[in-house]
Amino acid sequence: MSDLDPFKIFLELQLALPRNGPGSSRATEAAFALVPPLDENAQILDIGCGQGASTFDLLRLTNARVTAIDLYEPFLEKMNARATREGIGDDRLVIKRADMEALPFHEGEFDLIWSEGAIYLIGFAKGLKLWRRFLKPEGHVAVTECTWLTGNPSDEARTFWDAAYPAMGTIASNAAAAERAGYEVIGTQVLPPEDWRTGYYVPMRRKIADMRETYGDEVEPVLAEAEAEIALFENNPGQYSYVFYVMRLKG
Numbered sequence: 051m052s053d054l055d056p057f058k059i060f061l062e063l064q065l066a067l068p069r070n071g072p073g074s075s076r077a078t079e080a081a082f083a084l085v086p087p088l089d090e091n092a093q094i095l096d097i098g099c100g101q102g103a104s105t106f107d108l109l110r111l112t113n114a115r116v117t118a119i120d121l122y123e124p125f126l127e128k129m130n131a132r133a134t135r136e137g138i139g140d141d142r143l144v145i146k147r148a149d150m151e152a153l154p155f156h157e158g159e160f161d162l163i164w165s166e167g168a169i170y171l172i173g174f175a176k177g178l179k180l181w182r183r184f185l186k187p188e189g190h191v192a193v194t195e196c197t198w199l200t201g202n203p204s205d206e207a208r209t210f211w212d213a214a215y216p217a218m219g220t221i222a223s224n225a226a227a228a229e230r231a232g233y234e235v236i237g238t239q240v241l242p243p244e245d246w247r248t249g250y251y252v253p254m255r256r257k258i259a260d261m262r263e264t265y266g267d268e269v270e271p272v273l274a275e276a277e278a279e280i281a282l283f284e285n286n287p288g289q290y291s292y293v294f295y296v297m298r299l300k301g
């Protein structure tokens with residue numbers, strides 16, 4: 051494999067960012083505020099944690115033990131290094147390589163499942179159905195999912211998302227899917243544009259410029275694709291965004 055293999059380039063770009071998808075500590079905190087207070091010994095599972103943007107927020111917001119899973123070792127290594135730096139022990143944080151489609155946990159193990167910018171990888175409804183068995187009977191789930199905010203998107207936005215994520219729903223269709231999967235939706239929150247920019251697209255633009263200088267033309271396809279995604283977002287304000295869906299298991 052050449053050093054400039056597209057996946058390695060994508061990974062280098064992502065590793066340089068403070069988070070690996072749109073979001074913010076403010077949004078995580080606001081969604082968490084919708085969840086009823088957790089027990090003393092609560093267990094939280096963060097699925098598709100990336101470098102742990104939401105994981106470290108959840109550790110700050112709770113006394114719970116957080117288990118964070120992702121498929122890619124380089125992200126988990128960065129999380130381990132941060133946990134060591136911040137003196138967070140395994141009584142509070144367990145970092146594990148695991149596949150969200152085949153989670154290595156017991157039934158009813160978690161009070162709260164969290165997942166930012168990752169459930170789309172297996173599909174919103176499928177993820178919710180697969181993960182519910184790992185929740186305690188009174189358990190809650192909070193996920194972010196890229197969602198249409200308009201029924202009348204531009205041709206540019208429609209063409210992009212029809213190719214990238216044809217199953218992308220609206221808030222109403224996702225809420226209905228969650229109900230069918232056995233959850234009651236207790237709140238939704240649309241991420242504002244600054245949650246796409248501050249921790250994600252702004253540092254991504256800077257890293258793209260660095261990488262273009264370092265590597266030259268060979269990495270252009272990967273960088274151009276990332277730039278096209280940013281341009282799409284800036285050209286189509288208010289048409290789509292990530293939305294937090296906070297849910298509880300139906301009895």
Ligand SMILES: C[S@@+](CC[C@H](N)C(=O)[O-])C[C@H]1O[C@@H](n2cnc3c(N)ncnc32)[C@H](O)[C@@H]1O
Pocket residue numbers: 068069070071072073097098099100101102103104119120121122125148149150151165166167168171
């Ligand atoms: C868009 S990123 C979001 C990361 C993080 N939650 C954040 O908001 O910064 C999606 C994450 O899902 C992870 N991922 C991809 N496929 C996965 C799978 N099958 N199981 C677990 N994680 C997966 C990726 O490695 C990546 O870290």
